[in-house]
Amino acid sequence: MARGLGAPFLHLASPPLLVLQLLLVSTSCALLRSARGEDLLTEGFTAVELPEALFKVQKPYDMPLPERYEFVDGVRRMWVYATDHPITTAHPGGPRTETKIELIYSSGVWQFEGYGYIPYGTSGASVMQIFGAAEHATTLMLHVYDGNLTYYHDDTRVVDAGVYDRWFRLNVVHDVAASNVTVFVDGQHRLTVPGRGGDSHYFKFGVYGQTKNGMSYLMESWWRDVKVFSKC
Numbered sequence: 104m105a106r107g108l109g110a111p112f113l114h115l116a117s118p119p120l121l122v123l124q125l126l127l128v129s130t131s132c133a134l135l136r137s138a139r140g141e142d143l144l145t146e147g148f149t150a151v152e153l154p155e156a157l158f159k160v161q162k163p164y165d166m167p168l169p170e171r172y173e174f175v176d177g178v179r180r181m182w183v184y185a186t187d188h189p190i191t192t193a194h195p196g197g198p199r200t201e202t203k204i205e206l207i208y209s210s211g212v213w214q215f216e217g218y219g220y221i222p223y224g225t226s227g228a229s230v231m232q233i234f235g236a237a238e239h240a241t242t243l244m245l246h247v248y249d250g251n252l253t254y255y256h257d258d259t260r261v262v263d264a265g266v267y268d269r270w271f272r273l274n275v276v277h278d279v280a281a282s283n284v285t286v287f288v289d290g291q292h293r294l295t296v297p298g299r300g301g302d303s304h305y306f307k308f309g310v311y312g313q314t315k316n317g318m319s320y321l322m323e324s325w326w327r328d329v330k331v332f333s334k335c
Contacts, residue, residue: 144274144287148214148332151206158329159203161309163187164194171200181309182323183228197318201309203234204331208279208304211335215275215306220325221247223267227318229311233277233284237300242277243284246313247324254294256315263288270327277304306331 160181162171165188173180179202187198204215219230226248233242246253250267254260263271274287282298308329310322 144276144290145214145216145332148212148334151331151333153204153206153329153331157205159205160200161190161203161307162200163198164189164191172202178325178327179309179329180323180325182321183310183312185312185318185320185322187312197312197314198322199309199311201307201311202326202329204306204329206305206331208333209302210279211333212276212278212280213304213306214277214332214334215273215308215329216332217273217308217329218270218327219266219273219308220268220270221250221266222323222325223250224319225267225310225322225324226250227313227316228322228324229313230324231273231275231308232306232311233275233304234307235301235304236298239299242299242301242304243275243286243296245273245275245286248316252288254296256313258316260294262286262293275306279304 160168160172162168163183171181171183181200181202183198183200185198189196190199215231221230227246229244229246230252232244234240236242244255245262246256247266248256248258250265251258251261252263252266254262272289276285277298279298282300284296284298285292286294308324308326310324312318312322
């Protein structure tokens with residue numbers, strides 16, 4: 104029987120082999136899309152070097168550091184109790200254990216990236232913020248209430264639901280000139296809000312008890328692979 108040009112191809116693409124080929128191609132494409140998705144958020148940005156000296160822990164003034172903070176195997180664990188004192192005797196804020204990235208910026212586009220983990224039960228706490236604004240203390244605060252990540256204490260603006268007991272990737276982009284902030288969770292756009300002015304900003308993460316809507320007795324969050332990117 105005559106064999107046309109298509110015969111060898113048809114012979115190779117037998118049903119079992121064709122299925123395997125399609126599965127391999129599909130898996131490769133999915134992995135490529137995933138890798139590209141991870142890169143898209145930081146594409147065009149430059150990673151900023153963050154020596155450990157730039158990570159400044161703020162904790163209740165009367166507590167030794169190991170009783171509210173630990174850094175083990177690349178994970179920063181921070182916790183605080185509702186009855187704890189503020190960070191100084193003169194500070195009016197509530198109880199907190201936060202890490203301040205001492206990298207102050209006033210212009211350009213800056214991006215925070217980190218993987219967060221919030222244990223079940225933590226509620227009424229800010230877990231990430233952009234400090235500095237014209238008429239407020241902060242440009243952005245992300246709170247946790249009953250397992251939901253919210254914009255400040257507004258429970259109608261849920262940034263991500265069901266954040267308890269799982270690692271999530273958080274990217275926060277602050278465009279100072281355009282005066283806006285964009286939040287991504289696990290690579291998905293979840294929030295864009297106006298900026299609040301100001302000419303001095305920095306990133307913070309951890310737990311900071313919020314009196315509005317109540318706070319849990321124990322508040323805790325873990326963070327790893329924290330990075331900062333800039334586009335000036």
